[in-house]
């Protein structure tokens with residue numbers, strides 16, 4: 001669980017924001033006091049009078065820890081600080097000097113029921129020494145409740161990669177902004193519940209956690225064509241196309257057409273089916289004035305017909321959502337093919353599809369941003385954490401979606417919901433974030449062990465929560 005609609009900053013961006021705050025006249029001591037006080041406010045609630053062990057490192061994370069220790073002691077708690085090297089300069093040194101309670105070495109520190117982790121935060125650049133990591137893990141294991149200051153000590157701020165942080169931390173208070181480590185699966189799995197403390201640092205960024213979208217009711221002047229006509233191109237596996245079509249219908253589109261071979265099997269009566277003969281016929285049809293958005297890929301197949309449909313569709317100047325087989329067909333040529341288009345395009349790869357198209361190194365956010373920049377597409381990089389990136393550098397991240405989504409067809413449903421958003425005129429990362437939120441919320445409403453069709457059934461209720 002991460003705070004929704006919250007800014008996300010890398011370690012460098014956080015340092016820059018901190019510098020900007022200093023330039024506005026906020027002192028480093030003041031920031032550290034605010035950070036420590038914010039953490040102490042939560043810690044005192046969780047401690048419930050129990051003895052507290054505060055781990056304090058040599059940098060500013062340690063400085064925060066000394067402020068927390070001071071506040072908790074003033075609140076009447078029994079507080080012991082376990083230090084790994086005393087801070088030698090700046091505000092951290094001054095906060096250390098103001099600590100008047102007992103201090104012990106990290107090695108040999110006793111287990112206490114409440115543990116506050118202020119060893120290292122965003123300044124970690126290398127794996128923790130084994131001896132520190134082992135003691136830390138032991139203290140976490142022995143505690144009833146562990147709260148980390150800013151980040152669990154021993155993780156890469158920008159990717160969440162583990163650099164010695166143990167499992168079992170119950171909560172983490174992010175200071176000033178979320179960091180990528182709080183929202184990407186690798187890091188979040190070690191953070192526990194993530195809380196965010198505003199410590200008065202002005203933050204400017206285009207990166208946010210996904211929040212509930214504000215959607216509009218249809219008005220008295222609305223009609224089926226004004227609410228988005230979405231064309232879903234179906235192919236070899238017609239079930240996938242139908243699933244996407246039903247998701248677009250329940251996702252709020254005014255009119256949904258399933259385009260391809262005459263569909264067989266059950267489909268809602270309100271779904272309009274249009275048979276097409278070949279790729280030229282498809283291109284002519286999609287270019288029609290009424291069509292607001294095209295969804296292509298779910299169940300498309302990868303044969304020559306599918307390939308010709310993809311090429312014909314890409315040449316049509318309409319907003320387009322590409323998923324599944326369309327992404328596999330694009331393969332390593334994806335960036336070049338998509339960059340050649342004028343009209344906006346969204347792609348929704350899972351990890352395997354993404355790696356085949358773009359590869360790349362670095363954090364999931366970095367790789368998704370690079371793919372968006374290279375292709376000009378809004379990229380929805382799915383998984384346990386879904387990272388959305390736009391070519392303008394905007395990022396949205398959704399974490400903590402129901403793991404029951406790992407069932408066949410849920411990606412087709414997402415493509416349909418996104419088609420409905422795009423058809424209704426939503427753009428860029430906002431369209432994708434709205435679709436991903438609705439998809440995630442529908443999964444929560446569906447409960448355990450649902451299958452993709454049931455996700456569609458929950459969409460109207462999820463939409464109702466956004467009006």
Ligand SMILES: NC(=O)C1=CN([C@@H]2O[C@H](COP(=O)(O)OP(=O)(O)OC[C@H]3O[C@@H](n4cnc5c(N)ncnc54)[C@H](OP(=O)(O)O)[C@@H]3O)[C@@H](O)[C@H]2O)[C@@H](O)CC1
Pocket residue numbers: 014015017018031032035057058059060061062063064119120121122123124125126127128129149150151175176201
């Ligand atoms: N940004 C903000 O707005 C605010 C930030 N604040 C706080 O500052 C924190 C960032 O502080 P920071 O930059 O001093 O780094 P921090 O995480 O304390 O670690 C640096 C120290 O650890 C050491 N060290 C590093 N890796 C190590 C390893 N593997 N093993 C052993 N040692 C290692 C490193 O040593 P060195 O690399 O120099 O040898 C250095 O001594 C941030 O998370 C937040 O809590 C708030 O106070 C107020 C507002």
Ligand SMILES: Nc1ncnc2c1ncn2[C@@H]1O[C@H](COP(=O)(O)OP(=O)(O)O)[C@@H](O)[C@H]1O
Pocket residue numbers: 324350382383384385386400401402403404405406407408409410411412413414439
């Ligand atoms: N473990 C998980 N936790 C949360 N969401 C998940 C998990 N696994 C998959 N998802 C979500 O479920 C959907 C699966 O999409 P995809 O892999 O394309 O499936 P399909 O091709 O079968 O439709 C994506 O939206 C993804 O983010």
Ligand SMILES: [K+]
Pocket residue numbers: 061117118119120121148149150151152153
């Ligand atoms: K920490």
